[in-house]
Amino acid sequence: MDDFYEVKVRKVEQLTADIKRYTFISERTELPSFGAGSHITLHLPMGNRQYSLINNPLDMENEYVIAVKKIGQQEGGSSYLHEKINEGDVVKVSPPHNYFPLRLEAKHHVFFAAGIGITPFLSMMAYLKSLGESFELHYAPSSEDDCPFYNEMNEMYPNQIIYYFMARDSKKKKLKETLKNLKVGAHIYTCGPQSFMDFIVDYCRELGYPKKYIHEERFKPAKVIENPQPFEVTIENKKKKVLVQEDQSLLDALHKAEIPLAFACRRGICGTCEVKVCNGEVLHNDAFLTDDEKRDKMLACVSRGIDHISIAVD
Amino acid sequence: MSVKVEQFPFPFTEDRYAYSNNSSLLKPARSITITDHYLKEIQLKRELLQANHKRCFRSLPISLESQWEAMRRIFAELAQSESEHFSLEKRGNEYRFQNHLLGEEERFTYRDSSSIELQPLDIAGRHVQEDLIIMGDRHDGLFLEAGQLCFPSNWSLTFVLGMEFKSIHTPVPGIDQNDFISKVERFISRIRLNEAWERKNWSMTISNMLDTPLETYANWGKLRLKVTDKNVGEMVHLRVEVQRLLRLPMTNDILFSIHTYLLSLNDLIQNDLWLKRLYTTIQFLSDDIAEYKGIALYKNELIQFLEKTLNEKGLSL
Ligand code: HEM
Ligand code: FES
Numbered sequence: 245m246d247d248f249y250e251v252k253v254r255k256v257e258q259l260t261a262d263i264k265r266y267t268f269i270s271e272r273t274e275l276p277s278f279g280a281g282s283h284i285t286l287h288l289p290m291g292n293r294q295y296s297l298i299n300n301p302l303d304m305e306n307e308y309v310i311a312v313k314k315i316g317q318q319e320g321g322s323s324y325l326h327e328k329i330n331e332g333d334v335v336k337v338s339p340p341h342n343y344f345p346l347r348l349e350a351k352h353h354v355f356f357a358a359g360i361g362i363t364p365f366l367s368m369m370a371y372l373k374s375l376g377e378s379f380e381l382h383y384a385p386s387s388e389d390d391c392p393f394y395n396e397m398n399e400m401y402p403n404q405i406i407y408y409f410m411a412r413d414s415k416k417k418k419l420k421e422t423l424k425n426l427k428v429g430a431h432i433y434t435c436g437p438q439s440f441m442d443f444i445v446d447y448c449r450e451l452g453y454p455k456k457y458i459h460e461e462r463f464k465p466a467k468v469i470e471n472p473q474p475f476e477v478t479i480e481n482k483k484k485k486v487l488v489q490e491d492q493s494l495l496d497a498l499h500k501a502e503i504p505l506a507f508a509c510r511r512g513i514c515g516t517c518e519v520k521v522c523n524g525e526v527l528h529n530d531a532f533l534t535d536d537e538k539r540d541k542m543l544a545c546v547s548r549g550i551d552h553i554s555i556a557v558d
Numbered sequence: 559m560s561v562k563v564e565q566f567p568f569p570f571t572e573d574r575y576a577y578s579n580n581s582s583l584l585k586p587a588r589s590i591t592i593t594d595h596y597l598k599e600i601q602l603k604r605e606l607l608q609a610n611h612k613r614c615f616r617s618l619p620i621s622l623e624s625q626w627e628a629m630r631r632i633f634a635e636l637a638q639s640e641s642e643h644f645s646l647e648k649r650g651n652e653y654r655f656q657n658h659l660l661g662e663e664e665r666f667t668y669r670d671s672s673s674i675e676l677q678p679l680d681i682a683g684r685h686v687q688e689d690l691i692i693m694g695d696r697h698d699g700l701f702l703e704a705g706q707l708c709f710p711s712n713w714s715l716t717f718v719l720g721m722e723f724k725s726i727h728t729p730v731p732g733i734d735q736n737d738f739i740s741k742v743e744r745f746i747s748r749i750r751l752n753e754a755w756e757r758k759n760w761s762m763t764i765s766n767m768l769d770t771p772l773e774t775y776a777n778w779g780k781l782r783l784k785v786t787d788k789n790v791g792e793m794v795h796l797r798v799e800v801q802r803l804l805r806l807p808m809t810n811d812i813l814f815s816i817h818t819y820l821l822s823l824n825d826l827i828q829n830d831l832w833l834k835r836l837y838t839t840i841q842f843l844s845d846d847i848a849e850y851k852g853i854a855l856y857k858n859e860l861i862q863f864l865e866k867t868l869n870e871k872g873l874s875l
Contacts, residue, residue, distance in 0.1 A: 276752045277752075277807045277808055278751060278807050278808070279751065279809065301807075302669075302808070339751070341750050342807075342810060346810075347696065348620065348694075348809065349694070349697065375623070456697045506578055508578070508582065509579075509581065509745070509755075513745055514579045514741070514748075516579045531748055532748065
């Protein structure tokens, strides 16, 4: 399980009609530092929610800053923050992770943001500016009235931002023009609604832009199997059967049955405890196997079978 | 320099040895350990750096940000975990690190190269017993981008500078069986910000020499031919590297630290369990790994010595 920190809301600022900026501080502990593109996870009554950090990692003095747009239903995380969280309140956060790091080997960084997808680029631009690296931002806000950070950004990066305040078709046409003119060695980053990111990524593919130079922010919901259920496992090559209890991992159950299986991390990131799946349905809960590998493999420390599965171990 | 028995990180948890990902999460996250040999080893390090700077320190320009981050991190860690010996003060971007064991201090302005005379990793490494390596996490793999390496076990920093993780490991026999080293690389890419993982690697060194780089192989390699049944216990040392992988949060690169420990067999065999484990490990060691670690040349003398000692102690396996 992740550690978490209790942070205090020092400041809440209304940026646009439905976007607010929150500054969290800790009076008790030193908050871990982070890199541009990182996010924190807020523990809210309706579940965990991830938000990109927007402060410059180099200037961070024990504070985390996020911007949240109020979207969707009343019960959502963003509504809760907007309506219930005020200055002085205490919130639980997990330490920062980074699924969207800058690639500092890039010759040039090109950002494509839509709507509230601007947030990770705020820390990235601030950081790159401190480093003196070159970048540009292509920003399609929801509307002219809903363009957070407009003044701040124009002041800090006067020549590096192109806004796309226009109808959808002309927006797409202009984005395509931009993508066509990218220079070799530039890394591309995109964040925003799925359809926007798909548009950017698909068009880059069409142009034959190298895949490893294209980066998308995909918030993966933190993986937890709610309510783990017991399941039965046949180990085909050992002619044995074990039952995995609800509070037990497959790895533990195998060890208890004296079937040796090597392991290291016990949290689904090293791949050591891999077993072959011969039959049955599996709930994968790791951050290691590729989709292809998941077809006939599972990691015994974190993933579980449904009802009955059969496996083979080395 | 061999270490006291109590501080020796004995590496074998089982009786057989095969390459595996034997990493475990380290909480709290640490890169550095200070042992009783601190002063002697720091002195040796400084002499080596003085005499052979290019052999012991190399960097690519892209590593500079990570070097700053690593230096600040290491000094902060020392000040926190060994507060009686080290302190770090910060005023804005101005830092002052004090090393009370050496009676030295380092002052610098963070990320201002004009405020320091050596590169940051080269400064940090002079205050710790560990060798320090920066692995840049790039879009096409993990690359060795900087290192201060005084105590390598038969490898060369000059040779591996700029190399990718998998290429660095090609000399190791069987390392890509079942995709092993690619999986290790994938594991490293999953290490989260501020997290540290620790693993142990082992080999054997003839004499208690910490500095056994590839460049001076001609001087120390031939000692392997001098092992006899009379001098095994004294000459042969188990060499253990405690390696730590830490994800630097700001640059997203990996700081890889290596703390090398040596223990003579005469000291090792005082511990019955260690004796038994070492014996079975050597006995079942595959020929290619024995060859790679340089043990093949004196494996017979070694086995005989361990068997004789087991017998004298009346130990059975
Ligand atoms: C990321 C930092 C790492 C660096 C810079 C590094 C570098 C090296 C080097 C230079 C060698 C010697 C190669 C030669 O003989 O020329 C080596 C050996 C080896 N490495 Fe790594 N390594 C790293 C991490 C790891 C990790 C995480 C593992 C496994 C989980 C690993 C497993 C091994 C093994 C099994 C050997 C053979 C050692 C022996 O048998 O003595 N390495 N490594
Ligand atoms: S032990 Fe690491 S993935 Fe299971």
